[in-house]
Amino acid sequence: MTTDQDLKMDGQPATSVFATKGTDVTPKKDKGVVKVVKRQGLDEERPMIGDRVTVHYTGKLLSGKKFDCSRERKEPFSFNVGKGQVLKAWDIGVMSMQRGEVCTLLCKPEYAYGSAGNPDKIPPSSSVVFEMELLKFEGEALTGDSGIIRRIKVKGDGYMNPNDGASVEVHLEGKCDGRRFDCRDVSFIVGEAEDKGVPLGVDRAMDKMQKGECCLLYLKQKYGFGSEGKPELKIGPYKDIVYEVTLKSFQRAKESWEMDLPEKLELAAVVKQKGNQYFKVGLHHQAVAQYQRIVLWLEMECGTGMEQQKRIQSYMLTAHLNLALCFLRTKEYTQVVENCNKVVELDEHNEKALYRRGEARLLRNEFSLAMEDFQHVLQVNPSNRAAHAQISICQSKIKEHHEQDKKTYANMFQKFAERDAKVRKTKRRRDECLRNGMNGEVGIKRRRRSQDGPSAK
Numbered sequence: 390m391t392t393d394q395d396l397k398m399d400g401q402p403a404t405s406v407f408a409t410k411g412t413d414v415t416p417k418k419d420k421g422v423v424k425v426v427k428r429q430g431l432d433e434e435r436p437m438i439g440d441r442v443t444v445h446y447t448g449k450l451l452s453g454k455k456f457d458c459s460r461e462r463k464e465p466f467s468f469n470v471g472k473g474q475v476l477k478a479w480d481i482g483v484m485s486m487q488r489g490e491v492c493t494l495l496c497k498p499e500y501a502y503g504s505a506g507n508p509d510k511i512p513p514s515s516s517v518v519f520e521m522e523l524l525k526f527e528g529e530a531l532t533g534d535s536g537i538i539r540r541i542k543v544k545g546d547g548y549m550n551p552n553d554g555a556s557v558e559v560h561l562e563g564k565c566d567g568r569r570f571d572c573r574d575v576s577f578i579v580g581e582a583e584d585k586g587v588p589l590g591v592d593r594a595m596d597k598m599q600k601g602e603c604c605l606l607y608l609k610q611k612y613g614f615g616s617e618g619k620p621e622l623k624i625g626p627y628k629d630i631v632y633e634v635t636l637k638s639f640q641r642a643k644e645s646w647e648m649d650l651p652e653k654l655e656l657a658a659v660v661k662q663k664g665n666q667y668f669k670v671g672l673h674h675q676a677v678a679q680y681q682r683i684v685l686w687l688e689m690e691c692g693t694g695m696e697q698q699k700r701i702q703s704y705m706l707t708a709h710l711n712l713a714l715c716f717l718r719t720k721e722y723t724q725v726v727e728n729c730n731k732v733v734e735l736d737e738h739n740e741k742a743l744y745r746r747g748e749a750r751l752l753r754n755e756f757s758l759a760m761e762d763f764q765h766v767l768q769v770n771p772s773n774r775a776a777h778a779q780i781s782i783c784q785s786k787i788k789e790h791h792e793q794d795k796k797t798y799a800n801m802f803q804k805f806a807e808r809d810a811k812v813r814k815t816k817r818r819r820d821e822c823l824r825n826g827m828n829g830e831v832g833i834k835r836r837r838r839s840q841d842g843p844s845a846k
Contacts, residue, residue: 396453398425403451404451407423407495411424412424414482415481416481421481422482422494422496423494423495424493426492427493427520428489428490428492430487430490435486436471437484437540438470438471438542439541441468441526441527441529442523443465443467444465444483445460446458446519446521448519449517449520450512450515456507456517465524470484470526471541476500476502477500477501478501478519482496483521487523488526489523489524491520491521493519495516496516496519498516501515502515528607531594531597534609534611536590537606537612538607539594539604539605539606540605541603542603543601543604544599544602545598545599545600545601546599546600546601547599548599551636552579552642553685554578554580554642555578555641556576556578556639557576557579557639558575558636558637559574559637560637561573561574561632561634562633563588563632564633565622565631571632575587577592580682583675588613588614588630589674589675590606590609590613591632591634592678593612598634598636599636600637600638601636602636603633603636605631607631608629608630613630614626614630645685648686653687654687654697654700657686657687660679661679661683661708663679664676667679668711673715677712680709680711680712681712683704705735706732706736709728709732709742710739713732716749717748722750723753725748725749726749726753730746738765740773747761747779748779751783754786757787759779760780760784760787763779767780
């Protein structure tokens, strides 16, 4: 039979070590998670809510029995801290650690496996001990290209987030190279933050935030002030910036299902105009957000009469065509093709969609497909000079591609021939050596027989 004192730390009962050297790291100070540092961390920085952390851990019962260990699997474990993805004790304990720190956590049942325990591993209502090593941590990526990284300083309230078109009130503090260039309270519409001089990255982060949340946003230049910079704020081109953002309040916009068709059509006209304004001044990402709202509202609508159906189709065609044009500017050619395909589904002879799809395919080196699109354009409008020019470019590219293939294959075949010749040459030498060796042995035998003379009878 085992007791709580079976688990040792530095030669002493674990419970005694936690009682004398441990620190209560729980917010409530109820000793639900008590920590003993075994090795200090490398710096003062600690993980924030939502950070992606990577740890090694070993879990034991107070009896000393080991029930889990990442090191034995030779694979560390990663999770987003403070998000409820792991045991409550882990969220609390890891957020108290520094990078490189090793510590031991004594966790009460209510912070670990609760009254139920874990079948075959953790008895009901058991306290457990975890040895943790914090290997690394990094902010939460809000975009696929990691252009917006969020680190939450203060967690917000509830589970509601601002949606596209919501009215938000925020406090902003912006820094570049350690210098503060922006500090203000500002209100704006999500998707239209540019109107108030708020960068795209802050706008994009809004739908991930909750009321009362305070976070740091690390913005790559694409989501900051881009290639132009912000001269009036003394920010040069291609600069990464950091914003501390506090969401003070927000009012959600109506969702698509909360609006009737006449309301959607009325808003589509306003949003289309807004998107066009952004496009004209080169704010293509902001324009995309506006045109995508039209698609979201109308893609599932059919209308009740011919007039409504025509208006829906007109807005959908315009939205997809404009999205394709924006994505051409941002060099997202797959998105161009997808949006043009949507237009062609509605109007198979749409000249603009065919031409823009051809442009995207040409830029993706899909020369034959691009030429088919430009040829289709000429079937629709034989006088389209740009399509004629693009076909010539496609033909030239296809010819270049074929010539390159010939050179590639010629070099390949030449290498094969050289290799085969080398193999044959090596084989001939080997055969010659073998024949010479055999001839030499025959000659030696003959000389030996001649020296021995006739055998005795």
